[in-house]
Amino acid sequence: MxxxxxxxxxxxxxxxxxxxxxxxxxxxxxxxxxxxxxxxxxxxxxxxxxxxxxxxxxxxxxxxxxxxxxxxxxxxxxxxxxxxxxxxxxxxxxxxxxxxxxxxxxxxxxxALGPKMLELSRDRAAGAHPYLVTPEHTSEARDILGKDAVLAPELKVVLDTDQARARDVARGYLGRYLALPNYTNNFRRLGFEDSDFVDGGSDRLLSAMYAFGDAEAIRARVDEFLTAGADHVAIQVVTADPMKDIPREQWRTLAQALPLDKG
Structure with a gap:
């Protein structure tokens, strides 16, 4: 692989x-x-x-x-x-x-999610690799990191144009993270509330943490992160059984749509 x-x-x-x-x-x-x-x-x-x-x-x-x-x-x-x-x-x-x-x-x-760890990423590392964040967080992180530090946020994607099915897949995977205070505290900083953390996450939270749809829709969401200040976006393809499925077809599809540096 x-x-x-x-x-x-x-x-x-x-x-x-x-x-x-x-x-x-x-x-x-x-x-x-x-x-x-x-x-x-x-x-x-x-x-x-x-x-x-x-x-x-x-x-x-x-x-x-x-x-x-x-x-x-x-x-x-x-x-x-x-x-x-x-x-x-x-x-x-x-x-x-x-x-x-x-x-x-x-x-x-x-x-790094919060300001202090982002500052440490700037001062004592090459940059930050935030997980479960939004373009808005990326913009705020870029302001803290400055223009020279690496900023490589992660983005979960479900490559499926059936929105209801895609949300079911996303909700089944996101639920495990909603028991971890580091993430829910950061979600609150981004404007979410406790009601968004119930039953695998609200539609509003899922839409913020995932990209859904075809390859072009995924590309558009990646571009949002790049425009917000990301140097690199780490794509995590989520499937109905993410602990067993190997999303090779999805990786191939996305490779044709994403702005990969093949040099």
Whole structure:
């Protein structure tokens, strides 16, 4: 799959699910061109010196194609370790800086939603990789990051012109995120209310967090993010059974419609 995404011209594969550098290495081995990024690696589960060592080794072996995406994850996933996440991220970045093989600022990005983490992304990383956001959030993030930092928001898409069916698919997947306060708090900052978080999300919330329709409709939504200040949009295709389905046909369709840099 990674090799095909490379051939199709996508610029980066973002690995979800708290991947290790070694998992990224498997995809680097399988591809000649595409960037492989952790999107994101949880700072609670991977020791900084080891991450730094593997980062250096992978980039040396693969022409600098590994991008280290870091995040503080969620209290529900990290458990009792989840304390003072902003401070913990700063300490983790310091550990990467002081490792025997340091990770350069230009080769790491942070999962950032709120202003403080976005500022940290600007000051101590190459930029930010926000998840579950809108073009409005992207515009605000660009203002905080400034013009030079990388801004790579994620966008969920359902490639289906049947709006009712597409919303059912979207609602079934979004529901798992509505139990995580980091996301619901950010939704509130964007103007949503508790009533939007019931039963997998309101239609209003789904329309904000997803792109629905054919390839042209998806392209139009991607363009909204680019116009708002994104440098790169990470597309996550959601299907009726996202834990089993491999959306290869959808990736192929979107590759023809999206503004991919195939150089």
């Amino acid at each position: 990674a090799a095909e995404l490379d051939e199709l011209g996508y610029g980066t594969i973002w690995l979800g699910g708290n991947p290790s550098p070694d998992e990224a290495g498997l995809l680097l081995d399988a591809t000649p061109r595409i960037t492989i990024a952790t999107g994101i690696l949880s700072i609670w589960d991977h020791e900084a010196p080891y991450v730094a060592e593997r980062h250096t080794a992978l980039n040396a072996a693969h022409d600098g194609r590994f991008l280290l995406g870091l995040g503080v994850s969620h209290s529900a996933l990290a458990g009792e370790r989840y304390r003072r996440p902003y401070t913990a991220m700063k300490e983790y970045l310091t550990a990467l800086d002081s490792a025997p093989t340091p990770v350069p600022t230009s080769e790491r990005v942070l999962a």
